């Protein structure tokens with residue numbers, strides 16, 4: 102083998118896997134694969150025993166992507182308007198002038214559009230990488246139909262101006278295409294949002310009756326689907342962070358109690374839970390992009406009963422994502438992170454909203470929890486219940502707008518307790534980090550909706566579990582089905598998506614062993 106092997110990314114559109122365990126039929130691809138998991142038991146003497154167990158899985162993935170619609174709650178916000186502007190600019194091929202010259206639209210930051218995975222190796226030892234979408238057909242972003250709700254009446258062109266994110270020439274060209282997009286009236290409950298948002302709430306559903314509010318949202322979804330002849334709609338919460346709703350037995354603990362609480366207009370059912378319930382009852386997956394407890398136990402049960410996907414909580418886009426990479430590197434290399442002190446400052450509307458202490462609580466909790474599994478994975482460095490000293494400071498600085506800066510200092514102990522200090526500074530527009538995540542979530546959810554599976558003890562094929570933990574990569578506090586641990590480490594989360602894609606076309610998970618050369 103050459104010593105100068107180059108990794109190549111194929112730009113060819115499709116690739117197919119051959120073998121007796123994979124079959125490409127007219128409308129679906131079927132694969133069967135032995136997947137291994139390792140069961141660990143504690144023996145009477147306290148030692149651990151690990152037993153690998155093989156399970157045979159069959160997968161069936163429909164090949165034709167649905168006609169997809171995304172309904173964003175908070176469509177007129179910074180994220181909502183940036184997602185919309187980005188999709189329209191890409192669809193129409195709109196270029197724009199800046200002081201440095203012409204810029205072209207793209208979807209950088211999106212795994213579904215620009216992520217690649219290693220397919221395998223050629224006979225001359227060249228690694229071959231392919232885009233995710235060359236293994237299985239995905240919805241094209243240009244084909245996505247956008248809609249949604251906002252408590253502010255600004256149309257999407259006005260919302261894009263208010264967000265102060267895109268360049269003037271681009272906004273001028275997008276304006277005629279976005280002006281006709283107008284958010285539907287939203288559910289407004291001043292109990293769950295900061296008082297400083299009251300001035301923008303001029304587009305609200307006129308009834309305070311929660312059952313009627315759910316009914317209106319359900320009708321909106323149905324109309325949107327019919328009007329655009331959509332097969333599949335994903336509802337994504339990208340409205341402001343709410344305060345926590347109080348979890349009460351008899352109110353939001355079971356699906357039945359939650360539906361009854363909505364009928365009796367119980368004050369602890371939040372607007373976001375009402376949107377989630379309406380989506381689930383319409384069979385539409387729901388993503389909770391903020392940290393509040395929208396997905397109360399009753400809501401999760403409702404999703405399970407109706408077999409509708411839910412994904413939560415809080416988009417993992419900026420500093421938190423960095424943290425889940427950096428701490429993974431440090432702890433993963435056998436070093437002890439002693440303290441992490443992180444500062445964020447930004448000046449967008451959601452940050453303004455978070456200056457209210459009650460709204461800040463869920464965000465603070467979400468930002469603080471992202472390293473638990475990484476630290477917990479290393480009992481040689483940390484005693485039980487020991488955690489790094491972790492401080493999260495976030496400040497509102499109006500003049501920064503959507504531009505988010507974060508500065509952080511990590512103090513780690515390495516060999517012979519020597520301190521290893523890391524200082525990091527990041528700056529990016531908050532919405533530029535988040536928009537590709539919103540697009541990916543909808544595109545991957547649409548794919549997983551086309552997947553069914555069967556193990557040797559199942560007669561019929563069944564859909565994936567409604568709590569869609571496969572997309573934990575995108576969330577700060579990933580929701581998982583009962584019995585599945587939370588994974589925050591970013592590379593493990595990415596490997597989950599990658600290996601799932603591979604399994605669906607009959608390829609084993611990536612092991613990075615290069616057995617063929619190490620053991621020739």
Ligand code: NAD
Nearest residue numbers: 175177178179180251252287339340341342391450451535
């Ligand atoms: P934003 O304030 O610009 O937009 C939110 C929009 O939601 C506003 O237009 C507001 O009018 C609307 N809204 C509020 N309550 C509503 C309701 N009940 N129904 C309908 N519309 C409602 O905020 P943003 O910067 O676009 O962020 C959106 C959300 O995404 C926030 O909750 C934020 O915490 C979360 N988030 C963002 C990022 C990121 O941008 N990088 C990362 C993680 C989480």
